[in-house]
Structures are given as C-alpha cells and as structure tokens.
Amino acid sequence: xxxxxxxxxxxxxxxxxxxxxxxxxxxxxxxxxxxxxxxxxxxxxxxxxxxxxxxxxxxxxxxxxxxxxxxxxxxxxxxxxxxxxxxxxxxxxxxxxxxxxxxxxxxxxxxxxxxxxxxxxxxxxxxxxxxxxxxxxxxxxxxxxxxxxxxxxxxxxxxxxxxxxxxxxxxxxxxxxxxxxxxxxxxxxxxxxxxxxxxxxxxxxxxxxxxxxxxxxxxxxxxxxxxxxxxxxxxxxxxxxxxxxxxxxxxxxxxxxxxxxxxxxxxxxxxxxxxxxxxxxxxxxxxxxxxxxxxxxxxxxxxxxxxxxxxxxxxxxxxxxxxxxxxxxxxxxxxxxxxxxxxxxxxxxxxxxxxxxxxxxxxxxxxxxxxxxxxxxxxxxxxxxxxxxxxxxxxxxxxxxxx
Numbered sequence: 001x002x003x004x005x006x007x008x009x010x011x012x013x014x015x016x017x018x019x020x021x022x023x024x025x026x027x028x029x030x031x032x033x034x035x036x037x038x039x040x041x042x043x044x045x046x047x048x049x050x051x052x053x054x055x056x057x058x059x060x061x062x063x064x065x066x067x068x069x070x071x072x073x074x075x076x077x078x079x080x081x082x083x084x085x086x087x088x089x090x091x092x093x094x095x096x097x098x099x100x101x102x103x104x105x106x107x108x109x110x111x112x113x114x115x116x117x118x119x120x121x122x123x124x125x126x127x128x129x130x131x132x133x134x135x136x137x138x139x140x141x142x143x144x145x146x147x148x149x150x151x152x153x154x155x156x157x158x159x160x161x162x163x164x165x166x167x168x169x170x171x172x173x174x175x176x177x178x179x180x181x182x183x184x185x186x187x188x189x190x191x192x193x194x195x196x197x198x199x200x201x202x203x204x205x206x207x208x209x210x211x212x213x214x215x216x217x218x219x220x221x222x223x224x225x226x227x228x229x230x231x232x233x234x235x236x237x238x239x240x241x242x243x244x245x246x247x248x249x250x251x252x253x254x255x256x257x258x259x260x261x262x263x264x265x266x267x268x269x270x271x272x273x274x275x276x277x278x279x280x281x282x283x284x285x286x287x288x289x290x291x292x293x294x295x296x297x298x299x300x301x302x303x304x305x306x307x308x309x310x311x312x313x314x315x316x317x318x319x320x321x322x323x324x325x326x327x328x329x330x331x332x333x334x335x336x337x338x339x340x341x342x343x344x345x346x347x348x349x350x351x352x353x354x355x356x357x358x359x360x361x362x363x364x365x366x367x368x369x370x371x372x373x374x375x376x377x378x379x380x381x382x383x384x385x386x387x388x389x390x391x392x393x394x395x396x397x398x399x400x401x402x403x
Contacts, residue, residue, distance in 0.1 A: 010050055012082035018044045025056050036063065038071045042078035042096055049091045057091060062283075064095045069106055069287050072099050073113055076120070085123050093127070098279070100128050102270070103287070105136025105253075108145055118149055122196050125149065129203035132383055133271025136253055139208035143217060146200050150220070198224055206233055255343045255386055264291060264396060266317075266389045268298040273383040275303075275375065288320050291391060292399025294331060295320040298338075298389050299363065302375070308367045313375060315340070316365020317389050319357050325401065331357040334395030339388050340370060343380035 011019060018040045025048075036044055041064055048056035067075060079096050083089065100107065107113045117125070128134070129146065201220060209217065218233045253269060254260070261267045268286035271277075280302040288295050301314040308314055315338055321329070339350040355364035370378075378385050391399065 011047060014078070014081035015043045015047050015050075018047055022047045022051065022053065022056065026053065036060070038067065038074055039078070041067070042075050042092060043082075045095075046082060046089070046092050049089075061091075061095050064099070065283070066285060067099060069103050072103060072107065073116060076100065080120065080124065083121065083124065085121060094279075097124070097127055097131075101131040101133050102135045104128065104134050105138075105141065108137065108141065114145070118145075118152060126196065126199055126203065129200070132273055135269065135271070135384075139205050140210055140213045143204050143209060143213045146204055147216065147220070150197055150200060255341045255380065258341060258386075258388075261388065262390075264391045264393060266291070266296060266298055268300070268387045268389075269384050270300065270302070270387075271383055272302060272375065272379050272385045275372070281309075285318075292396065293325075293401045294357075294399045295322055296389075298387055299365070300387065302385070303372060305367060310372070312368035312371050314365070314367045315369040315387060316363045317353075317355070318363035318365075321359070321362065329359065329401055331355075331401065332398050334398030335392045336395070337390045337392070338365065338369070339390070340378050341386045341388065342378055343386070346377065349378070 018036075021036065021040065021044055041060055045057065045060040045064065047053075048060060064075065075096050079092060083093075108117060129142065134142065197220075201217065201224070204217060206214065206217065214233055221233060254267070266286065266289045268284075270284045272280065282301075283305075284300045284302060286298040288297050290296075297318050297320060299316045299318045301309075304310055304312050305314040317336060317338065319331075333354055333356045335352060335354050337350055337352050339348050341348045349370055351366055351369060353364050353366075357364070375385070380386065
C-alpha cells in the first residue's frame with residue numbers, strides 16, 4: 001500500500017496553529033482580503049517557506065516589515081518558538097531580526113522587553129548585537145546589555161540561558177558591582193566562562209565607549225585572557241587620553257547640532273553603509289507617528305524604485321489608514337518638506353510638496369529624490385542616513401480629517 005504523508009509532520013509544532021490559514025491562502029479566491037493577525041505572521045511565514053508557497057512568503061515578508069515597534073516582541077516569541085540553533089532559516093530570520101536591529105534602543109529601554117531579551121538564545125542575540133545597523137542606542141547602553149547578559153549567566157551557572165522570572169532580579173543585584181567594576185567577584189576566567197562570552201564582548205564597538213565602560217570591558221577581557229580585545233581596548237583608551245571628548249565618539253542618532261523632532265516633524269534613520277547590502281533594494285519605512293488624525297511614515301527605496309531603480313533614491317511620506325477613519329476619508333491639501341541631512345559640513349538637500357491624501361493616493365513624494373551616486377555624501381560615520389519630514393505649521397489644520 002502507498003504510504004500517506006501528513007504535511008503537518010514537516011512543520012514545527014508551534015506552526016500547526018496556522019497550517020489551515022496557509023491552506024486558505026492556497027485555495028482562496030479573494031486574496032486581496034486575506035488578513036493575518038500579528039500573533040500568527042511569523043509562524044505563517046515559516047509555513048509558507050517550508051511548503052514553498054512563494055507568493056505567500058512575499059506577502060508575509062512585507063507584512064512583517066510594516067510591523068510597529070509595539071508588536072516586535074510578539075514576532076520574536078513566534079520566531080523563537082521554532083528556531084533551532086544552526087539551522088538555515090534566513091527567509092524568516094532576516095525580516096524579523098531586521099526590525100529588532102532597527103528598534104534595539106527603543107526595545108531595551110522598556111524594562112519588560114529588556115528582561116525578555118536577556119533570555120533570548122545566544123545565537124539570536126549575537127546576530128542582533130553584531131549587526132551594522134543597530135539603531136537608536138549608544139554604545140554604553142549596548143555594553144550594559146551585554147554585561148548584564150554575561151553576569152546573569154555566571155550567577156545562574158548555566159551557559160547563556162536565563163530563566164525569565166529571575167533575570168531582572170539578578171541584573172538588579174549585580175548593578176552596583178558593575179558600576180564598581182568588580183567582575184572578579186564572579187570568578188570569570190578563560191577556563192570557566194562559556195565559549196560565547198568572548199563573542200559577546202566582540203559585539204561591543206570599543207571606539208564608542210566612555211572611559212568608565214572601557215575599563216569594565218578591560219576587566220572582562222583580562223580575565224578571559226582575550227589578548228586581541230585587550231589591544232583594541234588600549235587603542236580606544238588612547239582616543240580619550242589624546243583629549244577627544246567622549247561624547248564625540250558615541251554613536252549619534254542624529255547629525256551633530258540637529259535638535260530632536262518637533263510635534264510636526266517625523267524622523268527616519270536607516271543603515272546604508274557602503275551601499276552594497278541587497279536589502280537596500282527593498283522598501284524601508286520609519287516607525288509610524290500620529291500628527292493630528294494622520295498616522296504617517298517616511299518611506300525610502302535607497303536604491304530606487306520602478307523607473308528610478310539603480311539610478312536615484314526614492315523618498316516619500318505615506319499614510320497608514322486607520323480602522324476608525326470614515327469611508328471616503330481625505331486630508332485636504334497641505335504642504336510638507338522632506339530633508340536629507342549631512343552628518344558633516346555641507347548643504348542638506350530639501351524638497352517641498354503640496355499633498356492631498358485620500359484612499360486612492362496614500363503617499364506623496366519623489367521617485368528621484370537624490371541620485372545614488374550622491375548618497376555617500378549623506379552617510380554618517382556609523383553608516384546611517386538621516387531623513388526628516390516637516391509639515392508646515394500653517395498646514396497643521398489639514399492633518400485633521402475633513403468632514
């Protein structure tokens with residue numbers, strides 16, 4: 001007799017929940033109406049990838065990219081539920097971790113999120129911390145996170161795995177010791193420390209640390225006998241002894257001298273590097289911001305879109321329609337300015353637009369905002385590009401829904 005296979009046997013147990021939803025997609029005749037709740041999106045992406053449903057992979061990847069900061073932790077819980085160290089799941093990992101990287105500073109600033117993140121598997125945490133585009137955070141805060149992770153591990157005497165209920169209390173108890181730098185109290189050494197301790201230390205960018213934090217890292221590196229790291233620490237300390245202002249070597253979230261965004265402004269900072277990352281060909285979107293009744297994002301195709309692909313960066317301001325908006329919603333004509341800032345001396349690039357948003361036109365902008373050959377002029381020392389959208393104060397009344 002023929003052996004019959006059960007497709008669910010191919011799937012991680014946590015993904016069984018969404019298997020029928022994947023079948024709904026395959027046999028659906030109304031795909032434009034297909035909706036997936038946030039608490040199933042990563043699971044469904046995994047199912048689509050395993051079953052080779054390419055069009056659903058594309059849909060879910062785009063949906064995950066548009067997830068708000070508030071839902072990132074939920075996406076990570078789904079990913080961790082089926083993640084196996086050493087397996088190739090880049091189709092699922094890349095879009096999910098990209099959100100964590102972009103919003104890392106915001107996430108760890110929340111004590112509940114931080115507690116949960118300290119318990120993530122080592123390989124996932126290392127993937128995040130080693131990313132070039134780690135956003136919204138200064139390096140001292142990155143070190144505080146790394147050192148807390150290592151101290152919790154030592155206190156619990158288990159390799160880089162923390163119990164979610166105890167991580168906060170352990171971190172709190174160790175805070176005074178971390179400030180005084182008494183790492184020796186934990187008896188960490190090259191023989192007793194988990195193998196990935198040095199990998200975690202290498203995620204910290206020494207040249208951006210303050211002197212106090214550098215000395216903490218130095219104690220860890222000395223106890224671990226990490227000679228290469230110790231040499232790097234010595235070089236970083238030289239930057240300070242030569243009279244360089246510690247603030248000048250911190251990662252900056254905005255170009256020097258630029259004040260924080262006002263209520264009528266929206267900022268977006270994204271990683272560009274040397275322009276070689278294939279992800280730059282995809283759409284990049286800022287976190288949403290509400291101004292009046294409008295919920296808006298800055299959108300960017302760093303390497304261009306449609307006819308501008310490979311020639312010019314496309315930048316626009318887009319609306320996120322809300323469920324409570326009435327049918328036929330419209331925001332009457334208002335003016336805004338989009339500015340691409342330089343991180344060093346030189347002129348910024350600004351363009352103005354008069355927009356009229358409605359259901360058939362949810363975004364306004366410039367397919368050819370700046371030639372790709374000119375983009376390196378706007379890349380900061382950490383590889384980031386900074387864009388700001390400013391709504392004219394005279395137009396703020398237009399951000400209220402027309403009745």
